[in-house]
Amino acid sequence: MIGSExxxxxxxxxxxxxxxVEVNPSSPPAVVHAKNPRGPEVxxxxxxxxxxxxxxxxxxxxxxGCADLYRRSACPPxxxxxxxxxxxxxxxxxxxxxxxxxxxxVAALAAVAVANVVVIVIAPRHLVCYRCGSAFYQTPxxxxxxxxxxxxxxxxxxxxxxxxxxxx
Numbered sequence: 001m002i003g004s005e006x007x008x009x010x011x012x013x014x015x016x017x018x019x020x021v022e023v024n025p026s027s028p029p030a031v032v033h034a035k036n037p038r039g040p041e042v043x044x045x046x047x048x049x050x051x052x053x054x055x056x057x058x059x060x061x062x063x064x065g066c067a068d069l070y071r072r073s074a075c076p077p078x079x080x081x082x083x084x085x086x087x088x089x090x091x092x093x094x095x096x097x098x099x100x101x102x103x104x105x106v107a108a109l110a111a112v113a114v115a116n117v118v119v120i121v122i123a124p125r126h127l128v129c130y131r132c133g134s135a136f137y138q139t140p141x142x143x144x145x146x147x148x149x150x151x152x153x154x155x156x157x158x159x160x161x162x163x164x165x166x167x168x
Contacts, residue, residue: 009135010034010044013064018044025056057142058127066131068156070148071141075123083116130156 008021010032019034028048033041046062053059060067090108127136127145130152 006139007137008063009137010063011129011132011134012044013132015131015133018042028052028062055142056140057144058136058139059144061129061132061134063134064129064132066129066156068130068152069127069136069145070130070152071125071145072128072135072148073120073123073125074137075120079119080116083112083119087112 006023006025008023010018010021012018019032021029021032023029028046030046030048032044032046034044035041044063047060047065048062050065051058051060051062058069061069087109090112091105094105094108124137125141127139127141128134128148
């Protein structure tokens with residue numbers, strides 16, 4: 001993991017948000033101390049030995065040990081809705097202009113579509129763990145890291161439900 005510090009949104013094994021952690025790739029911490037608003041500080045142990053491969057790519061979640069990580073765009077989900085809203089407003093504005101040339105309408109809609117594609121393409125990507133939901137920002141991605149898969153998510157969703165039903 002070459003470069004600047006990696007940011008982690010650390011979750012517990014049950015999927016609850018614990019803390020934001022800045023990790024130095026050359027010497028990642030084995031233990032993270034998280035402040036608990038309802039009690040004493042809690043220690044979370046991270047397993048970095050099996051989490052990072054020889055090329056510096058994250059292969060397993062250091063928080064829960066899950067080998068299934070997926071790529072996710074840092075672009076907020078609301079962005080797509082905003083672009084659709086802008087297209088609708090442009091259509092309404094141009095519809096009010098009865099004598100607007102067709103080329104102007106097409107150009108306006110094409111400009112919004114290009115802007116949408118540019119935002120999606122340049123938005124930084126990060127890794128997320130299927131099991132606990134911990135997110136890893138500013139880390140190099142490999143070709144093995146794929147986008148979210150519903151079958152894999154469903155498999156881990158079932159294990160989360162079983163863990164929630166099991167009394168601790």
